[in-house]
Amino acid sequence: MKDDFVLTAENVTKTFPGTKALSDVKIEVKTGEVHALVGENGAGKSTLMNIISGVFSPDNGSIVFKGKPVRFANPNEALMAGIGFVHQELSLCPDISVAENIYMGRYEKGPLGIIKKKKLFADTQEILKMFKTGIKPEEKVGDLNIAEQQIVEIAKSLSLKCKLLILDEPTSSLSDSETEILFEIIRKLRSDGISVLYISHRMAEIFDVCDRVTVLRDGYYINTFNVSDVTPKQVVENMVGRELNDFYPQKSQERGETILEVKDFCQKDVFENINFSLRRGEILGFSGLIGSGRTEVARAVCGIDHFDSGEIIYRENCVSFKNYAEAIRQGICYLTEDRKQQGLFLNLSVKDNVNVTIIDKISKRLMIASKKEAENVKEYVKKLNIKVSDVAQQINSLSGGNQQKTMIAKWLSIDPRVIFMDEPTRGIDVGAKAEIHNMLRTLANAGIGIVIISSELPEIIGMCDRVLVMHEGRITGEVQGDEMTEKNIILMASGQ
Amino acid sequence: MSNTNGQAIRAFFNKMKSFREATILLTIIIFSVIISFLAPNFLTVDNLKTTAIGMSADGIIAIGMTVALVSGGFDLSVGSILGVSSVIAGVAYLAGVDIWIGCLISVAICLLFGLFDGLLIGKVGINPFIITLGMMQMARGVAYVVTTGSPQSLASVPEAFSFLGQKDVLGLPFIVLIFIVLAVAGDILMRKSSPFRKVFYIGSNQKAAKLSGINVSKTKIGVYMLTAFLASISGLLTLSRFGVATPTAGQGTEMRVISAAVIGGASLSGGQGTILGAVLGTVLLNLINNALVLLKVSVYWQQLISGLILILAVTIDHISHLNKKSLKTKKSIFTSSNAVINNK
Numbered sequence: 001m002k003d004d005f006v007l008t009a010e011n012v013t014k015t016f017p018g019t020k021a022l023s024d025v026k027i028e029v030k031t032g033e034v035h036a037l038v039g040e041n042g043a044g045k046s047t048l049m050n051i052i053s054g055v056f057s058p059d060n061g062s063i064v065f066k067g068k069p070v071r072f073a074n075p076n077e078a079l080m081a082g083i084g085f086v087h088q089e090l091s092l093c094p095d096i097s098v099a100e101n102i103y104m105g106r107y108e109k110g111p112l113g114i115i116k117k118k119k120l121f122a123d124t125q126e127i128l129k130m131f132k133t134g135i136k137p138e139e140k141v142g143d144l145n146i147a148e149q150q151i152v153e154i155a156k157s158l159s160l161k162c163k164l165l166i167l168d169e170p171t172s173s174l175s176d177s178e179t180e181i182l183f184e185i186i187r188k189l190r191s192d193g194i195s196v197l198y199i200s201h202r203m204a205e206i207f208d209v210c211d212r213v214t215v216l217r218d219g220y221y222i223n224t225f226n227v228s229d230v231t232p233k234q235v236v237e238n239m240v241g242r243e244l245n246d247f248y249p250q251k252s253q254e255r256g257e258t259i260l261e262v263k264d265f266c267q268k269d270v271f272e273n274i275n276f277s278l279r280r281g282e283i284l285g286f287s288g289l290i291g292s293g294r295t296e297v298a299r300a301v302c303g304i305d306h307f308d309s310g311e312i313i314y315r316e317n318c319v320s321f322k323n324y325a326e327a328i329r330q331g332i333c334y335l336t337e338d339r340k341q342q343g344l345f346l347n348l349s350v351k352d353n354v355n356v357t358i359i360d361k362i363s364k365r366l367m368i369a370s371k372k373e374a375e376n377v378k379e380y381v382k383k384l385n386i387k388v389s390d391v392a393q394q395i396n397s398l399s400g401g402n403q404q405k406t407m408i409a410k411w412l413s414i415d416p417r418v419i420f421m422d423e424p425t426r427g428i429d430v431g432a433k434a435e436i437h438n439m440l441r442t443l444a445n446a447g448i449g450i451v452i453i454s455s456e457l458p459e460i461i462g463m464c465d466r467v468l469v470m471h472e473g474r475i476t477g478e479v480q481g482d483e484m485t486e487k488n489i490i491l492m493a494s495g496q
Numbered sequence: 497m498s499n500t501n502g503q504a505i506r507a508f509f510n511k512m513k514s515f516r517e518a519t520i521l522l523t524i525i526i527f528s529v530i531i532s533f534l535a536p537n538f539l540t541v542d543n544l545k546t547t548a549i550g551m552s553a554d555g556i557i558a559i560g561m562t563v564a565l566v567s568g569g570f571d572l573s574v575g576s577i578l579g580v581s582s583v584i585a586g587v588a589y590l591a592g593v594d595i596w597i598g599c600l601i602s603v604a605i606c607l608l609f610g611l612f613d614g615l616l617i618g619k620v621g622i623n624p625f626i627i628t629l630g631m632m633q634m635a636r637g638v639a640y641v642v643t644t645g646s647p648q649s650l651a652s653v654p655e656a657f658s659f660l661g662q663k664d665v666l667g668l669p670f671i672v673l674i675f676i677v678l679a680v681a682g683d684i685l686m687r688k689s690s691p692f693r694k695v696f697y698i699g700s701n702q703k704a705a706k707l708s709g710i711n712v713s714k715t716k717i718g719v720y721m722l723t724a725f726l727a728s729i730s731g732l733l734t735l736s737r738f739g740v741a742t743p744t745a746g747q748g749t750e751m752r753v754i755s756a757a758v759i760g761g762a763s764l765s766g767g768q769g770t771i772l773g774a775v776l777g778t779v780l781l782n783l784i785n786n787a788l789v790l791l792k793v794s795v796y797w798q799q800l801i802s803g804l805i806l807i808l809a810v811t812i813d814h815i816s817h818l819n820k821k822s823l824k825t826k827k828s829i830f831t832s833s834n835a836v837i838n839n840k
Contacts, residue, residue, distance in 0.1 A: 304706075304707065323711070324706070324707070324709050325709040325710070325711060328709040334707070336704075336707055341701075341703060341704075342701075342703045342704050342707050343704055343707065344701070344704060345696075345697055345700040345701050345704055345705075345767065346700070346701065347700055347767050347768060348696065348697070348700050348767065352693075352696070352697075356697055356704075356705075356708045356710070357708050357709055359690045359693055359694065359710075360690055363689075363690040366689050366690055366691060367688055367689050367690070368688055368689065368690050368693060370688070410708065
């Protein structure tokens, strides 16, 4: 029955110059349902969502919302009709208050056009009550943390009485406890009859909070399952189109000599008493909540940031890097978690992105040897299976997974002995993730010491030989072997 | 050996195929053809020579400005550096110093100005607009102080010096020759040398450059010393050409030169631009000025038209980029990159 579905999209097709993003895709979301949409990068999820929320119009196809056929000319129409969209990259204005963000464009004004602030704050407080949060309507959005900002985004959609809320990778920046709160909110929405369309890569979450899941692959509709009738492995196999044997590569049995030792490492007000060692061939994990100081420790060890006290012993010598370039020359490097803003040169070519770290190495008398440029990038395109037709093309034309591989290639180019990888598989699809995981294990087996900083527990447990857990700047525990369980790590990460 | 030759030829054609540069070249050709009909003395050796000499002073500075733009900044002080360089050498000569020593002193002082800018912009991290704007005033002020405000004539300057600005070598005015040599060298270095490649990285994404091991402050210091150096050379050539140390020399240069570089493909946001493009931009702007003069259009119109061309060029470029990147642009309507930092 039509009334059962709040949204039905059928035969949706969309072509962009050069690619067919969607071919005859369908999706049906029931009223009061939490519906997951999954697929690798490039599967068409974002395009489908953009069409539903009015950013693009489809070349073909019909969309029926709340029983009526609709065609939105712009996102605002969709919003007013009752479709809310919370993007992965939040679109709030950081310098103005929560209330003003939520009611943007709809302020009630008195004579002379002055905004009725009291009413604005009161209305906002009403909405925020639903979320059991301490956010105040007058607070500036920029002062809130990511989880709170996300709540503001959701509140904005709810204030417009949306019937369908689309969440795009909502938990990628949330800690586990914040994720739980989000799930509670989603469950409440469901019981209030509001549907949620949940886009995510994380099977654990989908199986936790969603009712049904639709799979897209390469722009095609593959299947829709009831979450209760299917296993995560089956869903992933549908996404990837092939049978998966193991998610994670086998761990190493042998470890080499200690290559890096950090003693009593301290940076005032950021981290203290950090002690750890890393052996050749070992993959060490740094786990912890967002804000626990893992990134800061890595950056300080690599010479990017300063530190106040402590010792770094690298290859049996006590070292002190004057700057990051020196650390790189010695073979220690740090792969940033934020590839778009801090890792890649988006307007430059793939070749330029791979060779940035070895510019001086491949130059003779200040002139770059183009032969060496070409050779280096060719080597890593092959080794890392980077899908690119011409290395001279701009890197932002590559998919997220291939961009991440390019970033890894630029660090492998320096022949590192120790790599600190911060969120190495963030925001990339299952297929590329598995490739990178296998590659990391191969590197480790070749004798490189690898530290993985990750907020994804399955990744930490699956990839690492040993895990250090940090909490508010201190190491609260170290686990390996059988002790490496989600429960233990979460306990240590919250300070126990 | 033949492989590198083949590579060089291919590289040359890649250069020519580059959309922006080819467009400007085409525009220059079409424009020249039209003007040659409207103004019969356009295609005369005398006219072309004079125009070429006129554009060389700007062109030399445009080379440095392109590098500054690629680094994500720019240098508003170049006109003033041209002026102060010119008067320091001139006044030193008039005070009895050997003209060549005077030139060295002038270049050294201008390099110091550049170092000053570079330190504040590169090491301390202040916005180049403010710093170079301040330097623009400062350097001009120094020029006035040194000449007490009035132009000083360099009578009986050694011929070896006046040769630079006034005589020909191999049929070309020496100034034009220097410009061509510097432009060719600059273009090759920009494309192929490691220090200039780092400028591209810094302009494209400064944070990522730092996190890739590039010494950002050192490179930026080099950039602003280069712009000052080239402006100073241009100043000395101007001194030689006219034989007068004029404290007002070079006023307005920075605007013309930035326009030329941007028309040639340099982006104000950095990470993009070529010397060849800047040279073509300079040629185009100067040809248009020349045409206006030959067609007896009032001098006042020249500035208006230069400004109009700059706006047109940049707008057309922006629109053509929009078409190519419509995918990215449409998505970005709804997701704004805001200043929220992920607390990790």
